Amino acid sequence: MDPLLRLLFSSEAEELSALDRMAHFMLLMAALTFLTLLFENVPYGRYASRRYGFPVDARLAWFVQELPALAVPLCLVLWTSAAKTSRLPNQLLLCMYFCHYTQRSLVYPFLIRGGKPTPFASFALAFSFCAYNGYLQARYLSHYAEYPPDWVSRPAFISGSVMWLAGWLINVHSDHILRNLRKPGETGYRIPAGGVFEYISGANFFGEMIEWAGFALAAHSVHSAAFAVFTVIVLSSRALAHHRWYKEKFEDYPKSRKALVPFLY
Known part of the structure; x- marks a missing residue:
């Protein structure tokens, strides 16, 4: 891939500058996404709608859309300097x-049980984001990130x-709980229980938010911070929507359960 990168960038300084601009653009997109999600839920799963394009099988959609987040970084690590x-x-x-x-693209999609199809627009946007962010994170960490010896x-x-x-x-365990809410052949929704779901409605989202916030703290770069900010905005909106939906659908939904932050919110 080095010849391709040399074709795209005349120098390493130019590529590093491009990576910085990509991170700043992601922060801008995070702000625009925040404004959009004030009026619209992310259109997949229980909020899927045909107005966002034809439906794509849930397993196929998750596998294909997440794969660039693994494949692009692998190519950068294995086939570049x-x-x-x-x-x-x-x-x-x-x-x-x-x-x-690896878990998200090669394991998680094949454990899905009867997930609702994903509208094509959501699938295409997720695919594009995974490719974009995969290059941003992996290229910076594999070729440019400088850390002190004792970092x-x-x-x-x-x-x-x-x-x-x-x-x-938390993310993996919460996904396991959600997958096992229904017995084989059952349809419909149930109230999740166990693990962090005892405290918040969006336990799986909370886990992933904590995950990438920790990654950003450890990586200490605008590139990882932009990824964490974007993740928090999208998943917090999803968690709040789920919390409202559960409360409207189930009269016996636990009153003490918060939406996103245990005991607080």
Whole structure:
């Protein structure tokens, strides 16, 4: 891929500048997305609508749309002069990223049970975002990110890594709970219970938000921060919509359960 990158960028300084601009553009898109989500739910799952395009099978949609987030970084790490991959901080941060997207693209889609089809517009936007963000995160970490020799022992990296791991475990466990709400052959919705769902309606979203906030703290860059901000905006909107939906649908929905932050909100 090095010849392709040399064709696109005349120098490493130009590529690094492009990566910075991509991060700033993601922050701009996060702000615009925030405004949009004040009036509209993200149109997939229970909020899917045919006005956003023809439906794509849920398993196929999740597999294809998430795959660029894994495939693009793998190509960048394996088939470019990834100058920083020999350094421990960069290796650990890339491992965090790959751990999430290996599970999300190669495991999670095939565990889905009867998910609602995804409108094509949502599928296409997710595919584009995963390719865009995959290049942004992996190229910066594998080729440009500079960290002090003792970075992995500093509080920011340690606390960020702990947050990432806790968020990843909450996310995976919450998805497991959601998958097992229905018995084989059952349809309809049930109230999730167990794990962090005992405290909030959006436990799976909360886990992923904590995960990428920790990643941003450990990576300490505008690129990882932009990803975390975008994730928080999209998933917090999703969690709040789910909370309202549960309360409207189930009269016996736990009154003490919050939407997004245990005991607070």
